Amino acid sequence: MWFARRKGFEQLLREQAAAWAAKWEESDIVIEGDAAAQQGIRFNIFQLNQTYTGEDERLNIGPKGFTGEKYGGTTYWDTEAYCLPFYLATADPQVARNLLIYRYKHLPKAIENAEKLGFTGGAALYPMVTINGEECHNEWEITFEEIHRNGAIAHAIHDYIRYTGDDSYLAEYGIEVLVGISRFWAQRVNWSSAKNQYVMLGVTGPNEYENNVNNNWYTSTIATWTLEYTLKALQHVQETEPARYAELVAKLKLNEEKEPAQWQHVIDHMYYPVDEELGIFLQQDGFLDKEQTLVKDLPASDRPLNQKWSWDRILRSVFIKQADVLQGIYLFEDRYDLETIRRNYDFYEPRTVHESSLSPCVHAILAAKLGDEERAYEFYLRTARLDLDDYNNDTEDGCHITSMAGTWMSVVQGFGGMRVRDNQLHFNPFIPAGWSSYSFKIRFRGHLLNIKVTKDNVQIENQSAEPLTLQVFDQAQTIDAHSKAEIAHQLA
């Protein structure tokens, strides 16, 4: 205070302005030809940078940030599933790394949490909601059933390393979290003699309009993905840092003979519900027993369901609160061909009421991938100005901070088609019909890029001192330091 007073208002203002200028330099999105969209996305980016600076790994992101009391400042899986990509792409890697270390430091509490439920041997179940590592939610159908959050926390480690290339994170922190979560999954499944496969009973998926279902496809998929990734991660550390590997084996009391073999057995024999005839993954066992009505058949007066219908009716209906199977397809899209993605999208989207603000972004990204630019833009619009326009009449509860990160994802991963694969950035952009251009800033492994998409072409400016090779429309492009490449749009 005394220090601030000595600096004086003018100096503080200059420093504040400079700090924000640096933030904008790295994270701005510019939209030309649509002032409302421009205002919306900048409001969101401002709020995200306002909420989390990444300087203190004891802090995390609440769904309302510091803008409202709803959710009490606690942390959800929103951080890993929706916010991480924004901070990875627009800030120093330390920022995203601190979000991960937050969970690393809560590992002992996650192990305690699992022990309370009867899990043993270092199995970790991260809380659905937390402020200090302990479970702060109080409903059984959420706390010990909505366990897919454990997978999101594992996946965030992969996401961070894929983006940053910071493999060292595994040996230093990641492995311990991955092993804890893998131990949980391996105990959480059980062998079904009837199916001769492992099943995952009694779960609640991302679609919270279902409770206590068996074999939620998303949860089972992210569970075995975690096991696979943990096995790879262990192998990587063993090969690259054998001394640290030995240390970890001792610290974690890892049974090198039994545990990896058991995990592999689960990977090899997991049951996933599918419908062969429709060619889709089933959200859960028995999903097709529900009355197969569509959102378009719902009278407007019935919406939103969570205000107009009884919980009984919602639970038994086919209607989906937020992306569930599609969330899994989004996370693991490289596993599925376009036709599989399309069939699932075409099946699930018409049953999804998007009554979570975290739902549309996933649909926007998948619609974009499927070439449905109009729907992608529609989904983007649903959240872009959610709080500026108080669209859901609930901004007084606070801004939808984590959903704002989803809106950012809609632009960058949806319209921009940005992905990271094999240590390279990929872009497959299109431009929404009503915009004359848009551009976004991306930090990637020491490079700062400005990607501008116009009606005519895609301009990628490498603002850093090293050349960078990346993929645009699946063609390699090497862009020299302080240079710009222009690539013509592909014909659809």
Add this chain to the structure above:
Amino acid sequence: MWFARRKGFEQLLREQAAAWAAKWEESDIVIEGDAAAQQGIRFNIFQLNQTYTGEDERLNIGPKGFTGEKYGGTTYWDTEAYCLPFYLATADPQVARNLLIYRYKHLPKAIENAEKLGFTGGAALYPMVTINGEECHNEWEITFEEIHRNGAIAHAIHDYIRYTGDDSYLAEYGIEVLVGISRFWAQRVNWSSAKNQYVMLGVTGPNEYENNVNNNWYTSTIATWTLEYTLKALQHVQETEPARYAELVAKLKLNEEKEPAQWQHVIDHMYYPVDEELGIFLQQDGFLDKEQTLVKDLPASDRPLNQKWSWDRILRSVFIKQADVLQGIYLFEDRYDLETIRRNYDFYEPRTVHESSLSPCVHAILAAKLGDEERAYEFYLRTARLDLDDYNNDTEDGCHITSMAGTWMSVVQGFGGMRVRDNQLHFNPFIPAGWSSYSFKIRFRGHLLNIKVTKDNVQIENQSAEPLTLQVFDQAQTIDAHSKAEIAHQLA
């Protein structure tokens, strides 16, 4: 008070003693050769008569009666499923009738309750717990999922008429309740295009160690039974009391063309989970996906599960709190051959932890039916002195009143093998090895009977002024007024 003072203590005591003598005259059970068993059953009968006299149809039976504050004096399905048989067999028919009228008077509230959940057109969902007809429970997995109680309330009407022969109850009261409940079931099922059958999604069966399951066999079975019985009841009233029938059609706004046809369609196309290979009914979809461990494999230190295990573990385990499929087989036993009953009993009993005091009586009755006298007696013992010996260390919460009625059922329907079929009493008694004799009193359609079972024979004394024909060991016996028949035990 003034009136009581004028009578004086001696007179009041005499009146009280005479009133109790009359109760015992109609409801006593005498066990010779086992003083502890004698004390146990008399304590139970005393408590049952102390709890409910049947003089006021605004009153009902709480699981703790007036002996403790647990359950707050509210009424559960225990009344219909466990208590009704006691009052039917040991008191004036008006007593059981008043228990039914209690529900009749709550019908408007049951319709309101269903409306709150989105049901329409007079569908009635009776509350899980009530004191005034409104739902007094607060957990979704119970209030709108444990809907089998609706079936028990319908079945009680059938039970009352089967026992008393009082067909007039249907036209006067029963039909309205049956139609309300049938309308609920018809809306609560939905057509599964995948199965080409009706399914019943999102229910909790009598086994409360499962929540939100699909196609609970017991619930689906009692649902279609209700529809069948309602159709028969409507036909009966139409044939016997056409004027009253017309009145009811108008009052209930019964669509005579559509509603009965729709109910019949549900009856004809209902899905029930079964396992053909094991030859059993499945408690619910996916039950065989659970790890098939048995109660005998549980370490003693894990019991009772509800104190030692997390709710997560209990829900996902195979262990059954109280009879579920077997409850259905008990209610509708005439539908199933002995081998079917045996296969289901042999499958489910070893998975049942009986952590509800309402569970053993059903198992005692089925074990007796299957000729397993030893197990029948074992099950009887579990509840016979539950409160006298404070067996579960919880008598301070109050006595297990409704479970006491179950103990009475174990003796009369289990050991005594008493049933009512085709307007006749049936007995198939055996005597537990350690007893020298037991006898019980039964009121049946104006007759008072004393049934005594000794090591040698079955003695049935008709204490009334009219002869009675009944079936003992499936042989007709006509017993004259004020006479006794002696029938030798059958060889097993």
